[in-house]
Each structure stands twice: as structure tokens, then as C-alpha cells.
Amino acid sequence: MNITRRQLLKYSAALAAASAIGxxxxxxxxxxxxxxxxxxxxxxxxxxxxxxxxxxxxxxxGKVVAIKGDKDNWNKGFLCLKGNFLPAIMTAPDRAKYPxxxxxxxxxxxxxxxxxxxxxxxxxxxxxADPQSVAFYGSGQAYTEESYFMNKVxxxxxxxxxxDGNPRLCMASAAVGYVSTFGxxxxxxxxxxxxxxxxxxxxxxxxxxxxxxxxRIVNEQKKRGAKIxxxxxxxxxxxxxxxxxxSFIPGNDLAIxxxxxxxxxxxxLYSKEYVDKHLVFKKVTDPGPPxxxxxxxxxxxxxxxxxxxxxxxxxxxxCPKDDIIKxxxxxxxxxxxxxxxxxxxxxxxxxxxxxxxxxxxxxxxGQINRPGAxxxxxxxxxxxxxxxRDGGLLSHLLPYxxxxxxxKDRGDMENFWDLPAGRIQPKPGPTxxxxxxxxxxxxxxxxxxxxTNPGQSxxxxxxxxxxxxxxxxxxxxxxxxxxxxxxxxxxxxLPAALWVEKDGTYGQSERRYQYLEKAINPPAEARPDLxxxxxxxxxxxxxxxxxxxxxxxxxFKNSEDxxxxxxxxxxxxxxxxxxxxRARMKKAHGIQWPCPTEDHPGTxxxxxxxxxxxxxxxFDPEAADVSFYGAKADGNKATVWLRPxxxxxxxxxxxxxxxxxxxxxxxxxxxxxMTLNVPELKRxxxxxYVEINQRDAAKIGVKSKExxxxxxxxxxxxxxxxxxxVPRDGLVFVPMHYPDKMINSxxxxxxxxxxxxxxxxxxxxxxxxx
Amino acid sequence: MSIAGIIIEVQNGAEASVLTGLAQISQISVYxxxxxxxxxxxxxxxxxxxxxxxxxxxxxxxxxxxYPVSISEDA
Numbered sequence: 001m002n003i004t005r006r007q008l009l010k011y012s013a014a015l016a017a018a019s020a021i022g023x024x025x026x027x028x029x030x031x032x033x034x035x036x037x038x039x040x041x042x043x044x045x046x047x048x049x050x051x052x053x054x055x056x057x058x059x060x061x062g063k064v065v066a067i068k069g070d071k072d073n074w075n076k077g078f079l080c081l082k083g084n085f086l087p088a089i090m091t092a093p094d095r096a097k098y099p100x101x102x103x104x105x106x107x108x109x110x111x112x113x114x115x116x117x118x119x120x121x122x123x124x125x126x127x128x129a130d131p132q133s134v135a136f137y138g139s140g141q142a143y144t145e146e147s148y149f150m151n152k153v154x155x156x157x158x159x160x161x162x163x164d165g166n167p168r169l170c171m172a173s174a175a176v177g178y179v180s181t182f183g184x185x186x187x188x189x190x191x192x193x194x195x196x197x198x199x200x201x202x203x204x205x206x207x208x209x210x211x212x213x214x215x216r217i218v219n220e221q222k223k224r225g226a227k228i229x230x231x232x233x234x235x236x237x238x239x240x241x242x243x244x245x246x247s248f249i250p251g252n253d254l255a256i257x258x259x260x261x262x263x264x265x266x267x268x269l270y271s272k273e274y275v276d277k278h279l280v281f282k283k284v285t286d287p288g289p290p291x292x293x294x295x296x297x298x299x300x301x302x303x304x305x306x307x308x309x310x311x312x313x314x315x316x317x318x319c320p321k322d323d324i325i326k327x328x329x330x331x332x333x334x335x336x337x338x339x340x341x342x343x344x345x346x347x348x349x350x351x352x353x354x355x356x357x358x359x360x361x362x363x364x365x366g367q368i369n370r371p372g373a374x375x376x377x378x379x380x381x382x383x384x385x386x387x388x389r390d391g392g393l394l395s396h397l398l399p400y401x402x403x404x405x406x407x408k409d410r411g412d413m414e415n416f417w418d419l420p421a422g423r424i425q426p427k428p429g430p431t432x433x434x435x436x437x438x439x440x441x442x443x444x445x446x447x448x449x450x451x452t453n454p455g456q457s458x459x460x461x462x463x464x465x466x467x468x469x470x471x472x473x474x475x476x477x478x479x480x481x482x483x484x485x486x487x488x489x490x491x492x493x494l495p496a497a498l499w500v501e502k503d504g505t506y507g508q509s510e511r512r513y514q515y516l517e518k519a520i521n522p523p524a525e526a527r528p529d530l531x532x533x534x535x536x537x538x539x540x541x542x543x544x545x546x547x548x549x550x551x552x553x554x555x556f557k558n559s560e561d562x563x564x565x566x567x568x569x570x571x572x573x574x575x576x577x578x579x580x581x582r583a584r585m586k587k588a589h590g591i592q593w594p595c596p597t598e599d600h601p602g603t604x605x606x607x608x609x610x611x612x613x614x615x616x617x618x619f620d621p622e623a624a625d626v627s628f629y630g631a632k633a634d635g636n637k638a639t640v641w642l643r644p645x646x647x648x649x650x651x652x653x654x655x656x657x658x659x660x661x662x663x664x665x666x667x668x669x670x671x672x673x674m675t676l677n678v679p680e681l682k683r684x685x686x687x688x689y690v691e692i693n694q695r696d697a698a699k700i701g702v703k704s705k706e707x708x709x710x711x712x713x714x715x716x717x718x719x720x721x722x723x724x725x726v727p728r729d730g731l732v733f734v735p736m737h738y739p740d741k742m743i744n745s746x747x748x749x750x751x752x753x754x755x756x757x758x759x760x761x762x763x764x765x766x767x768x769x770x
Numbered sequence: 771m772s773i774a775g776i777i778i779e780v781q782n783g784a785e786a787s788v789l790t791g792l793a794q795i796s797q798i799s800v801y802x803x804x805x806x807x808x809x810x811x812x813x814x815x816x817x818x819x820x821x822x823x824x825x826x827x828x829x830x831x832x833x834x835x836x837y838p839v840s841i842s843e844d845a
Contacts (some may be wrong), residue, residue, distance in 0.1 A: 006771065006813075013775030013811045014801040021777055023804040222805065240779070240837060241807070 012680050015081050016666055019212040021241055022219025024078065038066050042519035043586075045506045046083045047141075047499045048669045050379025051211050052508025053079055054589050055086070057500050057519045064090045064500065064520060073589040074191050074512070080212040082669055085678045089498070090520070092677035096482040096495035097524035107482075107493065112525065115492060116532075116539060119448075122474040123536075124543035126445035131160055135435055135444045138165035138393050139451035140384030143504025144513070145562035146450070146530045147387035148399065148569075149554075153537045156417040157553050161404055161429030162444065164395040166452045167384040168432040169459075172755035173346040174377035175389050177355025180754075181363075182638050183630025184401055184574050185389050188606040189338070189374025190510040190592065194218060196372025198226045199334030201327070203253065203358065204344020204761075208237035209666040211342070211378055218340075227334070229327050231256065231319075232344065233661070233728045234691075246327060247728045250659045251648030251762045252317035254350060256324055257357035258645060259313030262305040263328035264364055270332070271366030278626055279363055280634050283642035287753075296642065304642045316645060318728075332365040336372025343380065343663070347760040351752045353643040360640050369608045369626045379509040380670075386507015390575060390593075391566070395429030399566075400573040401630070404428055416569055417553065431756035433458065433749050439475075440467020450478040450529055451496065455486035456671040456742055459758040460714045460749035465489060478529055481673045485739050495526035502528035504559050505585065511592045511603070513577070515585035530559055571596075574615060574630050648762040649750040652730060656712065656764035658696070659731045660746060668737040676737065688741035690719040691733040692767070697723040700767050707770035710734070712763050715745035718770045732767065736760075771813065774820045776827075777837045778808040784832025791830045797823055806834075 018025035038058035046053040054073025058066030064087045071077035099115035100107035126133045136150050147165070154163040167175075178185045194200075194217045207215035215238065222228055222241065230242035231253060239245040248256060264270050281301045286292035310321035331337050339362065345354040359375050367373040379385055392399040402409035410424040430438050436458060438444045458464045468475055468489040477490035480498035487493045500519035507513045522528070534554055541550025556562050560582045570577040570593075579595035579602075592602040594615050609616040610625040619629035620636045627636045652659050667685035668675040675681045690710060692702065702708050704723045709716060710732070719734065719741060727733050734743040748763040780788045785803060792798050792810065797819075801809040814820045820838075828836045 006773070009773045010799065010811050010813065013773050014799075014809060015775070017775035017777050017809045017811075018802060021804055021807045021809065023802045023807075023809055025802055025809065219804070237777075237837070240777075240835070241805075 008680060009683070012081065012684055015084065016684070019080050019208070019216070019666065021208075022216035024216070041068075042500060042517050043070065044500050044516040044519070045382060045508075045514045046079065047086060047089070047382060047674065048082055049211055050140075050381055050384055050509045051075070051214050052382060052506060052512060052514060052590070053083060053213050054514065055079065055083065059519050062520050070589060074510075075213050078213050078216055081666060082675055082681065085680055088678040088680075089674040090501075092481065094481045094483070094677065095498070095523050095526070096479050096487070096493060097526055098495055099525070100482065100493040102491045112527070115494060116536060119476055119492060119536060120539045120543050123446045123540055126474070127158065127544065129445070131158060132162060133443065133445040134158065134160065135162035135439065135447045137432070137435060137447065137449045137452065137454065138163065138388065140165060140167040140170070140381030140388050142383065142387055142451045142529065143502070143516070143559065144383060144387040144391055144507060144566065145504050145559040146533060147383075147391045147393045148566050149530060149533050149556070149562055151391060151393050151399065152417060152553065153533070155398065155404065155424055156413065156419055157537065157541065157550070159423050159425055161395050161425050161427065162435065163393060163429060164432050164435055165388045165393045166432065166454065166457065167381065167388040168394060168756060169457065169758060169760075170343060170346060170380040171377075171384045171389060172394070172757040173348065173351025173355055173752055176352045176755040177359065178377070180352065180639065180641065181356055181359040182607070182628050183632070183634070186385060186511055187374065187376045187509065188369070189376050190604045191217065192604055193338050193372050193374050193376070194221060197221060197336045197338035198372070199330055199337040200226060200228045201231070201331055201337055201339040201361075202228065202238065202242070203231040203339065203341045204346070204354075205340055205342035205378055206232070206234070206236040206238050206663060207340060207378070208241070210380075210664045212666060214378070227330060229330060233731050234726050234733060236726065244323065244327060244330075246319050246323045248317040248319040250661060250731055251348070251651060252645070253345075254354055254357055254643065255308060255313040255316040255645040256319050257354070257361060258305060258308035258643075259310050259324045260328040260331065261357070261360055261364060262308045263310060263325050264332050264361070265302055265305055267329070269329065270364040274366035275364065278628070278637050279640050280637045281640045281642065301640065301642060308645070331361055331367065334367075336370065337362070337365070337367040338372060339375045340378055342378040344761055346377075346757060348757075348762070349649045349750050349752050349759045350646045351757050352754040353641070353646065356641040356643050359638070363638055363640055369605070370611065371605070374605070377509070382508065383506040385509055385511070386505065386513055390507055395431055395435075398424070400570045400575040433751055433756070433758055436464040436467055439473060440464060440470065442470065442473060444473070446474045448476040448478070449486060453484050453486045453671040453673060455484065455489050456739055456744065458749070459744055459747040459760050461742060461744040462715055463749070478532065480526070481677070484673050485671065485742065494532060495524070497522035497526050497528040501526070502530070502559075504530070505563060512590035513580060513585065513593065514590040515582065517586065530562070574619070576615070649759050650713070650748050650763045652764045656766045657730070658765050658767055660710065660712065660763050660765040661731060661733050661761050662736045662743050662747060663733065665735045665737065668735070670737065672737040672739060688719055688735055688738040688743065689722045690767075691722050691724060691726055693725055693727050693729060694723055695729055696732070697721065700769065702769050709768045709770040710746060710765050711768075712746035712748075712765045714748070717741060717743065717745060732765065771815065772817045772820045774812045774838050776810045776812055776824065778810060778827060779834040779837065780806050780808065781832045781834055782806060788830055788832050792827070795823065795826070798827075
């Protein structure tokens with residue numbers, strides 16, 4: 001490469017700025033490896049966020065040496081800054097290469113046979129003593145085949161629902177929001193809707209930094225006249241290009257959304273035809289458990305909205321009433337309104353309610369079921385939707401829209417997996433935070449964590465880290481890197497193949513499933529997780545005296561075998577992948593489900609026959625066009641929920657007067673195990689900081705680059721201050737990526753009662769000069 | 771050496787005059803313009819000098835705001 005480090009840094013800086021405003025700026029070939037230097041290009045998907053950008057991986061001499069965006073995929077060849085530097089994550093010096101066993105405070109290298117024998121022995125002993133004492137914690141970064149397989153092992157083979165995954169921490173509220181409103185999970189719309197929308201309502205998402213390639217398209221539409229409404233207590237890079245930025249006191253956006261509905265109803269901006277044809281209204285009359293839910297009429301809904309006048313919402317939220325009125329009118333009166341949200345709505349103790357209220361606005365106005373009009377939840381991980389939500393890896397789910405608490409669904413899966421009746425347990429297992437509590441309490445004796453880093457990513461993390469150090473428990477961590485903040489706590493570390501060192505399937509935010517071809521071999525003794533899972537499961541069942549059953553249940557030779565069973569498992573459901581054969585997936589640039597037959601092109605928009613959802617006629621033959629066929633009990637109608645305003649679990653008070661929120665920077669992803677291994681990204685964003693606005697900084701008496709101490713009821717941290725006009729008064733922001741400054745030592749592990757997703761986004765802190 | 775990616779937001783119709791002004795500052799390279807926003811990179815001896823340049827640009831007629839997106843140090 002004839003490029004200097006300085007040129008590289010200049011281009012990195014330009015690309016970061018260009019990505020923030022959606023300017024098309026492509027890295028020059030000499031920066032990332034010219035085509036002439038590449039022996040072959042292998043089709044794949046970016047390893048990072050849930051956008052699911054198609055990529056081609058350049059390989060030379062058995063190494064990943066280059067990357068380029070897939071011009072034939074939805075991202076049209078564009079990648080973000082992080083994506084452009086993906087090759088560097090493969091050769092990082094801290095790649096895990098050998099199985100490692102803890103001996104006191106050190107790890108020693110052992111053979112795979114020793115590792116497997118020990119792991120089988122520990123899990124078998126625990127299981128024999130109590131079948132509910134073993135657990136698996138998975139990931140929205142694992143391949144679909146890996147998640148499906150482990151779900152089958154635990155729920156089907158072992159008869160325990162002690163299996164959950166990190167999407168519980170990021171997507172669970174969105175999933176429960178979709179199910180409770182529309183009957184089935186996942187967005188009905190797609191990225192193509194952006195090209196048809198003329199109004200974007202973005203709430204709880206800094207798309208410019210967290211989903212830059214999607215935001216590029218939003219910006220493209222802005223150039224064509226589309227309007228952007230941004231609802232966020234920070235004036236983020238995303239907010240800076242918005243036509244309207246609605247700032248509010250953190251945690252009080254439910255009042256804003258109810259007030260927008262109030263304006264829409266009072267000003268007659270709703271679609272009476274849509275309301276009459278497609279909606280039911282419900283409220284919770286007794287929270288239970290179990291909750292008592294009643295259907296109510298339109299009049300009661302209107303009465304419910306009475307108290308949410310724009311004036312009242314302004315008092316609660318601090319958002320000016322005129323902005324609320326203007327936003328409601330823009331939302332309702334635009335030709336097509338598309339909403340986006342992410343962790344700002346989901347990581348809340350009222351995350352499901354916030355999701356319901358978002359959907360309410362689309363349903364009332366009829367801004368739904370047509371190109372450009374849709375409510376779209378953005379996803380944080382590349383396969384949270386595909387592997388975990390669709391595949392049913394969460395502790396209350398079974399694959400493809402089925403529930404463990406539903407007798408028929410359990411029966412269906414017992415038949416499909418050829419299990420004895422009653423094998424699948426009816427009670428949902430512990431969710432992420434609960435699972436780590438149980439592990440810390442010794443209730444779970446043997447636990448396997450794969451492809452994720454809860455030792456850094458759990459809220460109130462120090463409590464759970466202490467639990468993970470348990471003396472009479474056994475923790476296995478499969479990781480591509482070591483040490484991480486989780487693998488350092490393990491009893492056994494299994495070196496994992498990373499990304500294109502193995503093959504498999506990712507399913508991203510718009511229901512697009514994409515096949516990732518294997519491009520190179522993993523380093524040293526690292527192995528694909530699926531191979532390890534298959535070997536472990538067969539050996540575990542042998543140790544349990546159930547060898548024959550194990551051989552029957554886990555008769556997979558490779559990921560294609562698992563994929564073919566997945567297709568069969570989805571057959572006839574509202575998901576239906578039958579048309580997505582492995583051969584077809586290898587050629588395609590992603591296929592969107594439902595795709596019931598091999599000649600079916602995939603479905604851009606669900607729940608509308610007119611726009612191509614063939615399942616409408618299958619599940620609701622009488623429907624002329626729109627049918628929410630997942631909501632059969634409600635006559636295939638969607639639900640508008642009466643959800644009252646409720647703020648954060650821990651709002652600021654006299655002792656802890658500031659609200660702390662956490663989030664992403666454009667350079668980094670999640671706990672930084674990958675991006676902090678990319679020198680260019682690390683140089684650009686090397687360490688954590690706390691963002692404070694000028695007025696609050698003056699009150700505290702702190703300037704940029706000076707140290708401050710942040711303290712919550714759970715922990716304390718010293719950070720460099722960055723004084724800037726981004727957070728509103730009373731709010732501070734800290735990025736979530738840095739293992740040496742774990743902000744999750746301070747965050748709150750209170751969670752949503754419906755989704756069990758924790759409230760990372762708001763907790764109370766005090767700040768002092770350090 | 772500090773290198774910063776900067777977005778300069780300008781008023782409608784002010785792009786040309788701002789670009790002319792930027793051309794007079796040797797530390798600034800322009801990478802593109804989109805919807806009244808100019809993508810630039812500032813190279814300076816240190817972060818303080820980047821801030822000085824940002825302050826200078828923010829005083830140009832027609833500039834609505836100057837927003838650093840990334841800053842890195844080239845040792």
C-alpha cells in the first residue's frame with residue numbers, strides 16, 4: 001500500500017464526517033487493498049450491527065486482506081467506517097487460539113479432548129443432580145444454525161428453558177411490542193420503504209453513528225424533500241440534520257407519544273376507515289400476574305387521551321407543546337411516514353409500552369401497510385432477529401413464533417423434534433439478568449456463554465461479575481478473543497472461529513436472511529462454535545446414558561444440515577423459509593421471509609396482499625388486502641394499547657441530580673472486542689469520556705479534558721469530561737464500549753416487566769470534579 | 771499532529787463563499803458537500819490548534835455551525 005498513516009487518518013476522519021451526513025465517500029482502493037492484491041472475493045455480511053450490509057471479503061494467502069460493499073445488496077456497496085476496517089479484526093493479537101483452563105489466577109493451555117471431557121463431566125454432573133442447574137447464554141452475533149441447534153439441545157433434548165441470549169438486553173421490548181400490537185414479531189416493512197417515505201420520525205436512535213448506512217438513505221431522501229423529526233434528549237449527529245429536533249427530559253417520551261395521539265384524534269387527523277377495519281383497543285385493568293386485559297371501544301380510548309394534552313405533555317417532558325402539535329401533524333399528514341427507533345425506546349422499564357405507543361401512531365393515522373409508511377425497529381446485532389427472535393433462543397420462546405407457555409406450540413415442537421410428550425417445559429426460563437442472578441446464587445451450576453461479553457455488557461455489571469467468579473460453579477466461555485471481560489472470569493475458554501472463518505446464516509432487521517460463505521480457516525486450534533456444540537451435545541447425551549437419543553436429535557454434519565431442518569421447522573408458520581434453500585441463498589443477495597416456495601422472490605412488506613404478502617390469503621382468505629394474520633384471536637386486527645405515561649425507574653433526585661445515558665460512537669461497536677482491535681479506530685476514539693453540556697459543566701466547575709467522578713447508587717467511575725452542546729441540561733452521556741472504563745458498573749438493572757429488558761438508558765448519577 | 775473530521779453547516783446559498791474562505795486555510799481539506807453541509811478534514815499541530823481553526827471557521831459569514839465528528843492524533 002502506497003499510503004501513509006497520515007493519509008489514512010485523514011481519510012478516516014473524512015469518512016466519519018461523510019457517513020454522519022450520508023455523503024457518498026468511498027475509501028480508495030489503495031487504502032484497503034487493491035483488487036489486484038486479492039486472490040478471491042467471498043460473499044458475506046458485515047460482522048457488526050443489525051443493518052446487515054452485504055459485503056465481499058477479499059482473501060489472499062489464507063488471510064482476509066480487503067473488504068468492499070456489495071453493490072447488488074440493499075446497501076448498494078456502501079459500508080460505514082467500522083465496516084471498512086473489518087479485515088483488522090481477524091488478525092488481532094488477542095485472538096483466542098487454544099482451549100484454556102483456569103488454574104488459580106492463571107489460564108493454561110489444554111487439548112480440545114481435555115476441554116471437551118471436562119465440560120461434559122461438569123454439565124452431566126450438574127444435570128444429573130438437577131436438570132434445571134445447567135444453562136446456555138447465546139448471542140445475536142451467533143449464526144442462525146448455532147442458535148437453533150442450542151435451542152434444540154436445551155429445550156428439546158435436556159427439557160430445560162434455561163437458555164437466553166443477549167438480544168434480551170437490546171431487542172426484547174421491540175419483540176414484545178410487535179407481538180402485542182400485531183400478533184407476530186418483526187417489522188412488517190423494509191429498507192426499501194425509505195425510498196418511498198417523505199417523513200421520518202426517529203426516536204431513541206442515533207442512526208448517524210449506530211446505523212450509518214441506513215441513515216445515508218434517510219439523508220438521500222431528505223435531499224429529495226423528505227422531512228426528519230428527531231426525538232432525542234441529545235443533539236446527536238443525527239439530530240443535527242433533522243428538520244425538527246424534539247428534546248425532552250429523559251424517560252418522558254411516553255407522554256409525548258400519547259400527546260401526539262391526542263392531537264391526531266382531536267384534530268381529526270386519524271384514518272377512520274383504517275381504525276374501523278383493522279384495529280381493536282385494549283387496556284390492562286389488573287397488572288396481575290397474570291394481567292387482566294380488557295377490550296375497550298374508541299370512545300374510551302379518546303377519553304384516555306384526554307389527559308395527554310400537548311400542554312400536559314410539555315409539563316411532564318419539557319418538550320414544547322408547539323413541537324408536539326407540529327410533529328403530530330407532520331406524522332399524520334405526510335404522504336408516507338416511516339418511524340425508526342432503537343435502544344432509546346427498548347432499554348427502558350416501560351420499553352414495551354413505548355413500542356406500543358409508537359405503533360399506535362402508525363395505526364391511528366393509517367401510516368402503515370403501504371410503501372414508505374411503516375414502523376421500523378432498528379436492531380443492534382447482525383443476527384438478533386434471525387437467530388434469536390425468529391429462532392426462539394429466548395427463554396420464553398420456541399422457534400418461529402411459538403411460545404413455551406403455549407401447549408399447542410410445545411406439542412408442535414415435540415412432534416417436530418420427535419420428543420416424548422411433556423419434554424418441553426411450560427414455564428419460561430430465567431431471562432438474561434435473572435439467569436446471571438441464578439448463577440451467582442449457585443442455582444445454576446454449569447453455564448456456557450457463547451459469542452458475547454456479559455462480563456462487560458450486563459447492567460449493574462459488578463454484581464454479576466462477582467457471581468460469575470463462583471467457586472462451586474463452572475463457567476465455559478466460547479470466544480474469538482481472550483481475555484475479554486467475560487473470558488477472564490471463565491473456568492474454561494474455548495477458542496472460536498470468527499465471522500468468515502466459518503459458514504452460516506444471518507437474518508437482519510428487515511427480515512433479510514443472508515448466507516455467509518467460509519473464506520478462510522480459523523487461527524491455530526480455534527473451531528466453529530457449531531462443530532463444538534454438536535460434539536459436546538452428543539458426548540453429553542452419552543454421559544447421561546442417552547447416547548441413542550443424542551445421535552437422533554443431533555444428527556447434523558454441518559450448518560447446511562441444520563439450515564435444512566430450520567426451513568422445515570418454519571414451514572407453514574407466519575415465517576416460512578421453505579423457499580430459502582442453501583443453494584439459492586448462496587447466489588442471492590439476501591432473501592426476505594416469508595418465502596414459502598423456491599420460486600417465491602421473498603416478501604418486502606408483510607400483512608398486505610396488495611403489496612405482495614402471499615400469506616394473507618393463506619391465513620385470512622377473506623381479507624381484501626390488509627390482515628394482521630398473527631392476531632387471529634382478535635379477528636386478524638392490530639391492537640392500539642392504552643398505555644399511560646410512566647417515567648424511568650430511577651429518575652434524578654436531590655442526591656443524584658443528573659440522568660446518565662449510554663450509547664455508541666461511530667467508531668466502535670458493543671464492548672469493543674473487535675473495534676478496539678482496529679488501530680485506526682482505536683486511535684480515532686481511544687477511550688471513554690463523559691459528555692456534559694456547557695451549563696452543567698459550569699455548575700460543576702469542570703472544563704473539557706478535566707477528570708470528573710460519576711457515581712450512581714451502584715458504582716463509581718472517573719472519566720475525562722467532554723464539554724459540548726449535545727446533551728440537554730441535566731443529562732450526561734458515556735459511551736458503552738470501553739473495558740477499562742465500564743459504564744455498566746453504574747447502570748440500572750431494573751427491567752421491563754413484560755420484556756425483561758433492563759433500563760440501560762436512564763439512571764441517576766452525581767458528578768464531582770475528580 | 772491532530773487530524774479532525776469536521777462538518778460545516780452553512781446557510782442556503784452560502785456554500786460558494788464559505789468554500790472560497792476555506793480554500794484560504796492551508797490546514798483544511800474539503801472532501802465533499804451535501805445539502806448545505808461541507809465535509810472537511812483539519813490537520814493541525816495539536817488539538818488546541820484544531821479548536822482554533824474551528825473557531826476561525828465558525829466566524830465565517832454564512833456558517834451556521836462547525837461540528838467535529840472525529841479527532842485523532844498522528845504521533
